Amino acid sequence: MDASAHIDDLAAFVTASPSSYHAAAEVARRLSAAGYKTLEETADWSEVVRPGARLTIVRDGSVIALALPAAAGRGTPFRVLGAHTDSPGFKLKPKPSTVTAGWWQAGVEVYGGPIVSSWFDRELEFAGRVVHRDGSAHLVRTGPFARIPHLAIHLDRAVNESFAPDKQRELQPVWGVGGPENADIVAHLGDLAGISGADVAGYDVITVDANAPARFGADRKLFASGRLDNLSSVHAGVAALLAAEPVDAIAVLAAFDHEEVGSESRSGAAGPFLADVLERISAALGGDRSDLARAIAGSWCLSSDAGHAVHPNRSERHDPVNRPQPGAGPLLKINANQRYMTDALGAALWSRTCAAADVPYQEFVSNNTVPCGSTIGPITAARIGIPTLDVGVPLLSMHSARELCHVDDPAYLSAAIRVFLSAQA
Incomplete structure (x- = not known):
């Protein structure tokens, strides 16, 4: 072995x-x-x-x-x-593209039972399938693309005493900056799949940790992924x-x-x-x-x-x-x-x-x-x-x-x- x-x-x-x-x-x-x-x-x-x-x-x-x-x-x-x-993770919602204070965000829904705190402040990838209006399915992945940011400790002094984020308000990842005119994550996913955003009729897309698996520790006996x-x-x-x-x-x-x-x-x-x-x-x-x-x-x-x-x-x-x-x-x-x-x-x-x-x-x-x-x-x-x-x-x-x-x-x-x-x- x-x-x-x-x-x-x-x-x-x-x-x-x-x-x-x-x-x-x-x-x-x-x-x-x-x-x-x-x-x-x-x-x-x-x-x-x-x-x-x-x-x-x-x-x-x-x-x-x-x-x-x-x-x-x-x-x-x-x-x-x-x-x-x-x-477990987060799945992209319908009408997912929003803009708040100049940050482009993606609306997501909790999938399964993730340890929510572990998903904050790490680079995330969107991955799954997008479906053309003709019914053809295309695999898609973004690479490192988004992040769910913590609120700074200066703005929440009790964060280390109790952390229970609002799953609707606080779990929406940021994926870009600017005005609303180009904040269309579905169009971006369509581009990656080689189809126009207007032709994307459906999608099943989730967030995943974008960091590569790694061996580490004494004698490299530990494996994280x-x-x-x-x-x-x-x-x-x-x-x-x-x-x-x-x-x-x-x-x-x-x-x-x-x-x-x-x-x-x-x-x-x-x-x-x-x-x-x-x-x-x-x-x-x-x-x-x-x-x-x-x-x-x-x-x-x-x-x-x-x-x-x-x-x-x-x-x-x-x-x-x-x-x-x-x-x-x-x-x-x-x-x-x-x-x-x-x-x-x-x-x-x-x-x-x-x-x-x-x-x-x-x-x-x-x-x-x-x-x-x-x-x-x-x-x-x-x-x-x-x-x-x-x-x-x-x-x-x-x-x-x-x-x-x-x-x-x-x-x-x-x-x-x-x-x-x-x-x-």
Whole structure:
């Protein structure tokens, strides 16, 4: 396992993936370079889906990729690595361009649950897609472009005692100066996409931290980046899929959009995307509904989403016994209230998987007074009926504009996913 090479490639992947749409495109690009064929959902797959095929399907900001073993047929089970492509931040509103006291500003809406204070006084990039009035979509990114400014301490002496910004008034980034005549951010995004502002009929554009990922600290063992929740899992899944050698199961990478806002969309885990793809693959291999049911019953889903390392300054917020450490391997995430899907059978599978990959792992459970979040795991299990367990890389500063992990842990996770997708445990 070359953790250094893996983290460098993760940095390149994050840099190429400022939005969910860019992330899905980057996954498809990497897989296409490795020989995967990109399928259109409107096409007939019957002549393409065959044993040994390597396939990718993109839906908006989501992507599903499959590696079929040479012996794939009716009832062949699936090994699914589930992750998500989106991260918390701010989304550009309709009629976003305003001018206040000579500052050009952009109207934004909070997306998901960001640590709002972490987004102030840093260079931000706008990224996503703009759609021409003819319906064609164009990826767009600005590079360092905007900033949400703090109020000077001289004007708010209590800022270090209590900071609770008004989410409507105080979160609008500045992106230029001058009069109102040229303060049109939509036109600027259209120019970057090669279309006139008048022809931009819609857009899905978010803010992201414009600073590059970085290694630092003693022995350069620390890695800071935006969007580690959850591009660390998407990247680990891509690397694992490319290295996997599936024999007895169809290896699947399913990276969904909209997890941070509940997954209830056509491209979210609560939507029909994965179910539709698995059904079409099974049918193309000659299976009927009974064969698909048998395949699902013999399948597993590994829901991979970032988790929490013990915070050194606030360790009382963690369970007093189960205390994940940096560099000690990926987390096996457990919750009695089914916020994570890991049960005893899943725990045993993960133990075998990590042993086969020669990877350490550690268990995570929340402090009883600090309810945990959730993942696509429960949604996928309920939506598809597939046995599921939850894992992920331990982070500090989750949902900050810039998160932190140990250099070794993403590579450990990818090594374990490779074994899982190959059904070697």
